[in-house]
């Protein structure tokens with residue numbers, strides 16, 4: 001299990017990078033769930049951190065995404081949201097065209113919004129099919145409207161566990177996000193995503209606030225412990 005932390009600036013990237021998170025995810029929380037930061041920030045953070053940790057970029061929502069030509073070569077992966085694509089007949093082609101413009105070696109992340117109805121995004125099965133057709137390496141489940149409840153408000157543990165199994169069969173990594181808090185960790189450990197992705201829980205006030213080093217360290221320890229406890233339970237019941 002890896003920990004991804006969304007950062008909005010060079011300063012936040014330096015803080016989270018020094019604390020040794022597995023993935024730095026560049027994202028501007030004031031611009032929505034997958035709001036893009038500026039290409040200048042991409043260059044600075046990828047340039048500084050790509051040898052020590054993986055750096056992913058959020059590029060906004062597909063109907064508006066544009067600045068893909070400035071994605072740095074050493075970027076680990078990019079994600080493009082599908083809000084507004086529920087009634088867009090050619091979203092698969094648009095997404096494919098953008099992915100095809102990425103520098104070689106940059107991985108593709110498919111995004112499913114758990115609050116599909118609020119995002120007006122395509123249904124899970126369609127995103128799953130397209131993720132495989134477009135050779136995505138990772139499948140992210142996140143929430144679009146951060147004011148409308150966490151991921152468990154929209155999908156059950158059983159649904160997420162089933163998705164885990166489907167993704168394993170499809171050979172896709174599973175990244176789970178959506179206002180995850182410490183109290184969700186036993187459920188998260190049951191689901192066993194490959195990547196646990198957060199921002200709000202490690203920020204002062206809410207996800208638009210500043211990342212706090214102590215909150216980040218505490219959450220990382222709690223996450224590790226939750227996965228250890230779950231493993232222990234599984235072993236002792238077998």
Ligand SMILES: O=C[C@H](O)COP(=O)(O)O
Nearest residue numbers: 006179197198199200207
């Ligand atoms: O990719 C991860 C998201 O930025 C998670 O943010 P959140 O924990 O505030 O929902």
